Amino acid sequence: MEEQQPIVVQLAAFNQWRNAVATQIQTLERLIADSGLLPGSALLRMGNLAHCIANDQLRVAFVGEFSRGKSELINALFFSNYGGRLLPSASGQTTMCPVEIQHAPMGVPGMRLLPIASRGLDHTIKDLKKNQSIWQKFPLPLEQASQRTAALQHLTDTICVGVEEARRIGLCPPLNQTRKDRLNTVCPPCGLGKVQIPRWRHGIICLPHPVLAAGLTILDTPGLNAIGAEPELTLAMLMEANAIVFILGADTGVTQSDLDIWENYLARNPRQNHLVVLNKIDTLWDELKDPEEIEEEIQEQVRRTAERLGVDTAQVLAVSAQKALLGRIKQNEELVEKSRIEALELAIAHNLIPAKRRKICDEVRTTIDRIFADQQMLLTNQIKDLEQNHHSLFALKDQTEDKVPKLLAAHRQTITQFEQDRLRFEQKKRDFLSQAEHLLFSLLDPVAIDLVISNAKNEMLSAWTTAGIQERLRQFFTETLSRFEKALHGAERLNTLMLISYSDLESRYGLPHLNALPYAIMPRRAELMEMAEHYESFGKRLEIAVNTQSAVVRKAFLTVAQRVRDFVAETLSQAQVWVDEVITVMEKQLELHTQRVQQQLQNLQQIEQVLGSLDTRIGQVIEEIAQKRKQQNQLKAAYAPLKQLLEEQPGPGNASVPPQAAAVQGGSAG
Incomplete structure (x- = not known):
């Protein structure tokens, strides 16, 4: 009967679709890696995305x-x-x-x-999951119903502890919130001054x-x-x-x-x-x-x-x-x-x-579409350069021998000037990286956020009223949002500075025009504001927050702070990837231009030596153009089934995997 349940059928179909998406991303990643045009950070993002989707x-x-x-x-x-x-x-x-x-x-x-005593530790559940030694492990025999039931019965376990111990770990109200007639609690199984609490805090x-x-x-x-x-x-x-x-x-x-x-x-x-x-x-x-x-x-x-x-x-x-x-x-x-x-x-x-x-489709489109477009742009530029080279070779073939030395001298002078300009660009790049650290990275530094968290935690624990705690929580998010505002302006300034440096070389040497986008920090700022609003609303529900030494308040704030710190650290990582990609794309264009002018120099030298060798070189250029166009076609062919996977709508009981993806996947269903 289980194989016919809709939830089982749909989960299997979803798993098959998810594996097909991950496989297509890996195929695309290999093709892009073989071309050697995009930076390693782009390939790393594709690999991480495929891994996350396959294991999500x-x-x-x-x-x-x-x-x-x-x-x-x-x-x-x-x-x-x-x-x-x-x-x-x-x-x-x-x-x-x-x-x-x-x-x-x-x-x-x-x-x-996880034993309930772990509530006394200043660690989140996420952190405690990484510490295997603190958990108690139980075998789970599935074949014998009685043994299976006995093992899982632990989930209902309770223990009797003293009122003070329960209060210490936050499972009993503090004295100033306990009715006078309930100060001497009686637990029928355990007696006076005892309360019954869960034995375990979390189970996996x-x-x-x-x-x-x-x-x-x-x-x-x-x-x-x-x-x-x-x-x-x-x-x-x-x-x-x-x-x-x-x-x-x-x-x-x-x-x-x-x-x-x-x-x-x-x-x-x-x-x-x-x-x-x-x-x-x-x-x-x-x-x-x-x-x-x-x-x-x-x-x-x-x-x-x-x-x-x-x-x-x-x-x-x-x-x-x-x-x-x-x-x-x-x-x-x-x-x-x-x-x-x-x-x-x-x-x-x-x-x-x-x-x-x-949600998976949105994540894939956000990452893959940009990388695919960058790869296609670089291949198109290479094809354009090769076609220009091909045209130049034909033109050079018509040149007389007495004109070639003059062309060589002029071309060498152009190369020398370009190398000098490129060295100046390298200095500007170092200045840009220094500005990036000052205007962007330092504002999103987790160490600085740790200091904000530490100050907020100390001030929150010293507050005596719920209003004071709420005010400190709002101040914590205000300080974090202020850093995001400054980082946004910094990203815009960095983008302008680098494009100005590149545009000078672009106009002199006819380099491809770049439309580098500023880092899109604004949506993450909006997400942080939404997080702030949610946690401020949640903070109002902490009815025992007036107890300044409350373990509950401390753990609740640490959970909020850890999520915010992880969010800021993730934003910093994305900003660093953006800076690296902007610089790498510009450097790639300069490197391609260097290769182009060097190749043109070699062409002139070959013409000088043997004018008859032009026919051989023209054939080589034609082969190179064909190879680049083949790479473009392979890239489109690999992207097409991935795009189809993202666009088609699943039907009841339908795995929704296109034939191309199914062939690549090799039948690895869930």
């Missing part, structure tokens, strides 16, 4: 309050082939920590769990499964009504997800706590795709009602849910995860159909997966 993951997060059936829905959608529940989801078996379900690269299943499950092998990563979140105690859950997992499946109860509809989660944590990211699931419709299956009445009640709940969340009714789907899982395990097609799980699979397959595909 579609991250889908399942989000909702406690007991909405998130884990059961994941079991029904993806893991019914195990003949039972994979993730614990029965009564009293709530998943207590965020869980990532990934493909097992070596085919060996396993589970890693690796499984050899076709859906995961096709590039899907599943994020199972715990109930989000306690999200204020773990802000990294929002900042890290939810913000990095490509799509969100928001799960509600069909019997309750949108509760106030559901609405708070939607408005404050999910609907704020316009780049994400959302589906809303009304689970447990089996609670509405009343045998005393006609099927038409039940259907009308379900559709009315769908309509009210869409209206309250402000989404289209097509984004709201009503299902019964428990009945879907039962029907698939028992191979009861009627019960599976009644559960409506296949409609949800179609929505995921035909909405979330194409959205991820469009």
Whole structure:
């Protein structure tokens, strides 16, 4: 049954398409590398892009309050082939920590769990994932259901700790926010002064499964009504997800706590795709009602849910995860159909997966179109030079022997003058690089951002009011945006300075005109402003921010600061690549002109020695022109299937891989 599920079919098709795109980029990269015209940085970007696409993951997060059936829905959608529940989801078996379900690269299943005590460390989840020693590893036997269930039962583990220990790691309100009648907490299993908290902070499950092998990563979140105690859950997992499946109860509809989660944590990211699931419709299956009445009640709940969340009714789907899982395990097609799980699979397959595909297309076009255009321009210029050389050779053939020495003397004088001008250009280039460091690179230096982060962190921890903390967070983004403004002006000045230096040589020696573009920092500034607005809104939700020594505030700000620092560092890297490419393209034109005039000198010398050798040289030039045109045609032929892959629209169950790409790919489907 699993092979026929729409989500499995579409993921396999998406994986095949993604591999075909990566393969075509690699083919294009090899052709461009063979021509030796573009700088290594352009080839490196193409290689990195192909690698990222081939190894990219579609991250889908399942989000909702406690007991909405998130884990059961994941079991029904993806893991019914195990003949039972994979993730614990029965009564009293709530998943207590965020869980990532990934493909097992070596085919060996396993589970890693991060102890809750790690909350006391000043490190983000992203950093902690790199430290293997801090995680506890568990084997995950899949063949034996009892052993598999026992292993995964760890996800529901809790421990009893003292109130002070819970308060130290941010899982208990500080004294100034605790009601007096609750100061002496009693936990029934543990006694006076104890509280029950999750044993684990984060879980990673690796499984050899076709859906995961096709590039899907599943994020199972715990109930989000306690999200204020773990802000990294929002900042890290939810913000990095490509799509969100928001799960509600069909019997309750949108509760106030559901609405708070939607408005404050999910609907704020316009780049994400959302589906809303009304689970447990089996609670509405009343045998005393006609099927038409039940259907009308379900559709009315769908309509009210869409209206309250402000989404289209097509984004709201009503299902019964428990009945879907039962029907698939028992191979009861009627019960599976009644559960409506296949409609949800179609929505995921035909909405979330194409959205991820469009994102990949945008990234490929942004990188490849510019490189392709640069390569074609350089080849066109070379062909033009060769044709001029070919014309010159014919003209020289008509020259008499007494004119050749005069032509040689004039040409040598031109070469000498050009070399002097080129040396002066080299000095200007060094000045340009110095200006680049001053006007652009220093403003985006991560070390300087670290100082801003350190100052902001110290001032934030010394603030005594929520308003003070919010003001410091706004000031932090104001300082960072100010650096972006200065860097933007610096990039514009650099572009003008270098083009002025090049234009002098261009006018003297007839070099190809360059339309070097200033570094496009403005869109990244807009993205940073959007990030600032989101995090400022998130900061207002930290209800325990007034505690100046709060570990939650510190970790929340460090998460924000790390994301901003990574963003600035990525911008710096792009700016450095831009400066390198601008200089390299100009140097390439100077080098090509040097080769051209040297070749013309050799032509004159050969004419001087043996005028009859002109016919041989003319034949060589004709061959070189043919070779350059062949390279142009090969480049277009390699670009065409990639362009077709990016432009065509996928259909249901269609891998959407053109014949050219399929032939190159060699049948490597997901």
